[in-house]
Amino acid sequence: MTRDAAVLLDDILESIEKIEEYARGANERDFKSDGLMQDAILRRLELIGEAVKSIPEKTRSENPRVP
Numbered sequence: 001m002t003r004d005a006a007v008l009l010d011d012i013l014e015s016i017e018k019i020e021e022y023a024r025g026a027n028e029r030d031f032k033s034d035g036l037m038q039d040a041i042l043r044r045l046e047l048i049g050e051a052v053k054s055i056p057e058k059t060r061s062e063n064p065r066v067p
Contacts, residue, residue: 005059015044
């Protein structure tokens with residue numbers, strides 16, 4: 001795995017951890033009524049999507065568990 005791929009995967013994991021942190025203790029009603037939480041989680045999901053698209057095909061083919 002290239003250094004770039006490792007950095008991207010670290011970024012994905014960091015975003016997942018942040019989403020968990022933002023949503024900790026919240027239920028669906030809390031989420032729906034908190035625009036700031038929605039925006040923060042949506043932004044992290046966007047970052048995950050951007051990182052996933054940038055992972056080299058070689059890394060994906062060598063590591064089937066990588067998205």
